[in-house]
Amino acid sequence: MNNITLEQLRGQIAALEQPDRRIEAMPTGLADVDAVLPWGGLPLGALHEVLLPAGEGEDGPAVGFVTVLLGRLAARQDGPVLWVCGRDDLYAPGLAALGLPPERILMVRPARAADALRALEEGVRCRGLAAVTGDVWDMDATARRRLHLAARDSGVTALVMARHEGDGTALTRWRVEAAVTEPPPGQALRQGVGSWRWRLTLAHCRGRGSDGEGVVARWLVEWNDETHRLRLASLPGDRPVVPAVPGIRRAG
Amino acid sequence: MVGAGAPRRRVAVNRAAAAVGAKVGQTVADARAMAPALRLFPADPAADRALLADLALACLCYTPWSAVDDSVAVDAGPGTGGLWLDISGCAHLLGGERPLLRDLLRRLRRYGLAARAAVADTPGAAWAWARFGDPAKPCLASGDFASLAALPAAALRLSPDTVAGLGRLGLKTVGDIAGLPPAGLTARFGDGPVRRLAGMRGRVEEPVSPCRPVAQPRSCLRFTEPIALAGDVEAAARQLLADLCRDLGIRRLGVRRLDLMAVRVDGTRRHVVVGTGRPNRDPAHLWRLLAGPLGDLDAGFGIDMVCLSAPETGPLAAHQGTLDPGGADGPGVSHPSVDSLCDALGNRLGFDRMWRFAPRQSHLPERAVLRLSPGREGPQGVRDTKGGGAPDAGPWDSRRPLRLFHRPEAVEAVAPLPDSPPLLFRWRRQIHRIVHAEGPERIGAEWWRRDEADRDYYCVEDEAGRRFWLFREGAYDGRTLPRWFLHGIFP
Incomplete structure (x- = not known):
C-alpha cells in the first residue's frame, strides 16, 4: 500500500470519527508543547492519559502535572472538578500550590475499581463539570472508548491516570518523571530545593508519529511558583551567568 | 426509677x-x-412524656382519636402516665372491645411495656377502672356506676393531698364521696372532686384533644388488579413522584430521603430508599435516582399498592431561574447537573465517600483541611477563586506536599546532629540519598494541644529527583536520637 492510499484512509477514518467537528483546545501554557500538539494545545472534550509510575511514592510528578492541567481547565470553565481517587491522601494545600483551587474539587473515593470507572464515566457525561480526573488500576479498551466518546459528546475533558499503557483511543498520553531541581543560585549543595522539575514525555499523540522508543516529544519543564505556570527548564549550560558578588548571599 | x-x-x-x-x-x-x-x-420525666407521645401516635392504628393523658402530671407518681383512646365506632373493626384491648396490650408488651387498659363510658371512668378496677374484667358495662363506687378515692384523679384530706374525713371510696352534697365538698376541697365525679358519671363532658401527627409528604396508589410488570411499576412510581413533588412544592419542602414502599400480594413489603445531597423536588431528577434501584425491585406475585413518602425533608424555597448562568451562585457545586451527579454517585457509592475540601485554621498540616459533604455550604471565608491561576497566599500555604499521609511513616535517617537535614534515609526498604534539602520549618501544635512534640519539617530531594516531606520529632536533647518521619510527597 503506498503512502497516498494510507493518507486517504486516514482522512476517511478521521471524518468518521469526528463528523464536522472542530476540536477546541486549551493552551498548556508551554509554547513548545503547544507547537507539537496538532490542536495547538490540549484538546478539550477528549480522553487524555497520564501514566502513573509503579514505584511507591513516585507518582508525585504525574499527579502534579494532572493538577496543573486541571487548574488551567478549572480557570477556563465554571463548575467543579471531579476527582475519582483510589487513595484519599491528596492534600488540598499542595493542589492549591499547583494552581487548582481546592474548593473546586469534588472528591469521590469508590470502594471498587469497577465503581471508579463508572463514576468517571458518569462524571464525563455531566456537562456542569469543568473536568474529570481519576486514577484507575485497570482500564480495558471498551472502557477507554466509552470514556472518550462520552467526553466528546459532553465536551468535558477527562484526564485519566492509568497504570498501564493503553491503545490509541486517548488523544494524548503523557509520562511525567521527577528531575533533580536546580537550587536557587548561590546556594551550596544540600541547600535549598528549587522549583519542581519534571521530565515530561508525550508518549502518544493522535496525528503525530512516535520514534522507535514510543516517544513523540520530550521536555524538561519546571513549575514557576510566582506566575503559577509551567515553563521550560533551562539546562545548566543555558543558564545566564550570574555574577558572583562576594558578600551578597542569602542568609540561611 | x-x-x-x-x-x-x-x-x-x-x-x-x-x-x-x-x-x-x-x-x-x-x-x-x-x-x-x-x-x-x-427518673427522666421528659423521656417518659416523649415515649407517651410516640405511643399515642402508634395507637392511631386503633382510632383516629388518641391523646396523651395530660390531666395528671406524668411524674406525679406511679401509674399517672396514660393514653386516652376514643374508640367510639372503632371497636368493631377489631372484633369488639375485648379483642381490641387484648391486641393493644399484646402490642405494648412486645414493646417491653407493662400496661393496663380498660374500656368505659367516660374518660374518667376508664382512667379509674384501668388503674383500680378488676383486670380480669377490663370492659366496664355501660352505666355500671356500682362497680366504680367501690374504687378508692384516688380513682377520681385527685391530687395526693386531696386524697389524703378526704381520707382523714373517712371518705375512702368513690361511693362515699358520691353520697355527699356537692356544695359542702366544693367548699372544703375545691371543685376537683365534684367535677371529676360528674365527669366519671358522664354528667359533664371531659373533652380529649387528639394528637395530630404532622403528616409526612406521601402519596399512594392502590390497584384493583395487582401489577407485576416493570413498566407498570415504573409508571406508578412516576405518577407518585409527580404528585409528591407537587405537594412538596406547596409546602416549600425538598426531599432529602425518598422511600418507595411496594406492598405485595402476599402482604410483604419491599422498600426502595434513595437520598439526596441537598433538598430537591425535581421529579425528573428524583426519578433518575429511583430508577436504578426500582429496577431491582422483586414484584413477587404482584403488587397491590405503591406508596411514596419523604421521611426526611428540608426547606426548599421556590427556585427562580437566573439570567446569568453560573454568575451569582459562584463556582461551588451549584449546577443542577452537578447536583444530580452528586446524588447519583452518593446513592451508589455512599455519601460518606464524597467530599469537598475547605481550609481549617490549624498549624498542624494534617488538621489544616476540612472535608465537607458536597451538598453543604463551606464555612465562611472560603474564597472565590474562580480566576484560577492567580497566585494566592490565602489559607493554603505554598510549599506543601501533594500527598499527605494520614499517619506519618517512620523512616531510618542518617542526619548530622543536632539539627541538620538527613543525608540519607530509608523508607519502605529503599534508600534515598539526599542531594537537596530545604528547611527546617518548625511546626508545633496549638498551645491547647501541647502534649505533641514540635516537628522540624524538611523538604528533601533524592538523586532521582523524588521530593519528600520529612520531619524530625522534637529537638535533640543530647541523650536520645530524634526520630524521623516521612509525612508527604511533593510533586
Whole structure:
C-alpha cells in the first residue's frame, strides 16, 4: 500500500470519527508543547492519559502535572472538578500550590475499581463539570472508548491516570518523571530545593508519529511558583551567568 | 426509677423489685438496705412524656382519636402516665372491645411495656377502672356506676393531698364521696372532686384533644388488579413522584430521603430508599435516582399498592431561574447537573465517600483541611477563586506536599546532629540519598494541644529527583536520637 492510499484512509477514518467537528483546545501554557500538539494545545472534550509510575511514592510528578492541567481547565470553565481517587491522601494545600483551587474539587473515593470507572464515566457525561480526573488500576479498551466518546459528546475533558499503557483511543498520553531541581543560585549543595522539575514525555499523540522508543516529544519543564505556570527548564549550560558578588548571599 | 430531691425517693419499681419488697416512695437508702443488688435509674420525666407521645401516635392504628393523658402530671407518681383512646365506632373493626384491648396490650408488651387498659363510658371512668378496677374484667358495662363506687378515692384523679384530706374525713371510696352534697365538698376541697365525679358519671363532658401527627409528604396508589410488570411499576412510581413533588412544592419542602414502599400480594413489603445531597423536588431528577434501584425491585406475585413518602425533608424555597448562568451562585457545586451527579454517585457509592475540601485554621498540616459533604455550604471565608491561576497566599500555604499521609511513616535517617537535614534515609526498604534539602520549618501544635512534640519539617530531594516531606520529632536533647518521619510527597 503506498503512502497516498494510507493518507486517504486516514482522512476517511478521521471524518468518521469526528463528523464536522472542530476540536477546541486549551493552551498548556508551554509554547513548545503547544507547537507539537496538532490542536495547538490540549484538546478539550477528549480522553487524555497520564501514566502513573509503579514505584511507591513516585507518582508525585504525574499527579502534579494532572493538577496543573486541571487548574488551567478549572480557570477556563465554571463548575467543579471531579476527582475519582483510589487513595484519599491528596492534600488540598499542595493542589492549591499547583494552581487548582481546592474548593473546586469534588472528591469521590469508590470502594471498587469497577465503581471508579463508572463514576468517571458518569462524571464525563455531566456537562456542569469543568473536568474529570481519576486514577484507575485497570482500564480495558471498551472502557477507554466509552470514556472518550462520552467526553466528546459532553465536551468535558477527562484526564485519566492509568497504570498501564493503553491503545490509541486517548488523544494524548503523557509520562511525567521527577528531575533533580536546580537550587536557587548561590546556594551550596544540600541547600535549598528549587522549583519542581519534571521530565515530561508525550508518549502518544493522535496525528503525530512516535520514534522507535514510543516517544513523540520530550521536555524538561519546571513549575514557576510566582506566575503559577509551567515553563521550560533551562539546562545548566543555558543558564545566564550570574555574577558572583562576594558578600551578597542569602542568609540561611 | 429514682426521683430528684433529697432524700431521694423511688418513684417507680418494676415487678422484680416489688417482689423483694421495694416500694414506691421509699428512700433509696432504705431500699438499698433491703436489697443491695437493687439497680437504680434516675427518673427522666421528659423521656417518659416523649415515649407517651410516640405511643399515642402508634395507637392511631386503633382510632383516629388518641391523646396523651395530660390531666395528671406524668411524674406525679406511679401509674399517672396514660393514653386516652376514643374508640367510639372503632371497636368493631377489631372484633369488639375485648379483642381490641387484648391486641393493644399484646402490642405494648412486645414493646417491653407493662400496661393496663380498660374500656368505659367516660374518660374518667376508664382512667379509674384501668388503674383500680378488676383486670380480669377490663370492659366496664355501660352505666355500671356500682362497680366504680367501690374504687378508692384516688380513682377520681385527685391530687395526693386531696386524697389524703378526704381520707382523714373517712371518705375512702368513690361511693362515699358520691353520697355527699356537692356544695359542702366544693367548699372544703375545691371543685376537683365534684367535677371529676360528674365527669366519671358522664354528667359533664371531659373533652380529649387528639394528637395530630404532622403528616409526612406521601402519596399512594392502590390497584384493583395487582401489577407485576416493570413498566407498570415504573409508571406508578412516576405518577407518585409527580404528585409528591407537587405537594412538596406547596409546602416549600425538598426531599432529602425518598422511600418507595411496594406492598405485595402476599402482604410483604419491599422498600426502595434513595437520598439526596441537598433538598430537591425535581421529579425528573428524583426519578433518575429511583430508577436504578426500582429496577431491582422483586414484584413477587404482584403488587397491590405503591406508596411514596419523604421521611426526611428540608426547606426548599421556590427556585427562580437566573439570567446569568453560573454568575451569582459562584463556582461551588451549584449546577443542577452537578447536583444530580452528586446524588447519583452518593446513592451508589455512599455519601460518606464524597467530599469537598475547605481550609481549617490549624498549624498542624494534617488538621489544616476540612472535608465537607458536597451538598453543604463551606464555612465562611472560603474564597472565590474562580480566576484560577492567580497566585494566592490565602489559607493554603505554598510549599506543601501533594500527598499527605494520614499517619506519618517512620523512616531510618542518617542526619548530622543536632539539627541538620538527613543525608540519607530509608523508607519502605529503599534508600534515598539526599542531594537537596530545604528547611527546617518548625511546626508545633496549638498551645491547647501541647502534649505533641514540635516537628522540624524538611523538604528533601533524592538523586532521582523524588521530593519528600520529612520531619524530625522534637529537638535533640543530647541523650536520645530524634526520630524521623516521612509525612508527604511533593510533586
